[in-house]
Amino acid sequence: MERMDRVDEYIKSFPPNVQQALSQIRATIKKKAPQAIESISYGMPVYKTNGKPLVYFAGFKQHIGFYATPTGHEAFAGELSKYKQGKGSVQFPLDQPMPLELIERIVAFRVEENEKERMAKEGSFPGLSAPAKRALENNGITTLEQLSRLTEKEVLSFHGMGKSSIPKLNALLKQAGLAFNK
Known part of the structure; x- marks a missing residue:
């Protein structure tokens, strides 16, 4: 039922x-x-x-x-x-x-x-893998607002950040009314 x-x-x-x-x-x-x-x-x-x-x-x-x-x-x-x-x-x-x-x-x-x-x-990045979360934290990124100041290319340059994390980050940013910097 x-x-x-x-x-x-x-x-x-x-x-x-x-x-x-x-x-x-x-x-x-x-x-x-x-x-x-x-x-x-x-x-x-x-x-x-x-x-x-x-x-x-x-x-x-x-x-x-x-x-x-x-x-x-x-x-x-x-x-x-x-x-x-x-x-x-x-x-x-x-x-x-x-x-x-x-x-x-x-x-x-x-x-x-x-x-x-x-x-x-x-944390601010639910659904993201632990290595990707650590990559953001190691680069001082702890909020979606901070993330939105970066380009996708800059984020991908972080050690531990994989391409599969970008769609997840885009979705989180979109939920918050934000987007990656262009």
Whole structure:
């Protein structure tokens, strides 16, 4: 069974008023994290980027549980303070409008946090071979901005840099709105 089907089944297992709230939250998460992988974990929908959870949510009779890991709750503690909370969770009552704008901001925060963690782990050049990464680092190139100041020919002159790395570097530069110097 596909992941989306499982989340669809999860949502459909609730009364209509809960389904509506769950569907609104799901759409909000997908809007702010379209690249997130959706699945079920701990019996509830979860959204992950870079293999790490962004947020979970769950339906209940009187509220929607929202779980943005401790950092998401800490960063928005003031705005979440008006809701009942537990460790790493917040309850959005079903008799009130869902705070979709707040959920959007929390999801965006978590996406950025996961991306920063990935960048810290992989560096500025994910998918590049270790020798090619070392070649860049040995030449003082640690960011895409620095890389964009060089020509492809200059980069290829670095010891340890192979021709197969150029398409990968071009793709990384393009994602960042940059390009090699001409």
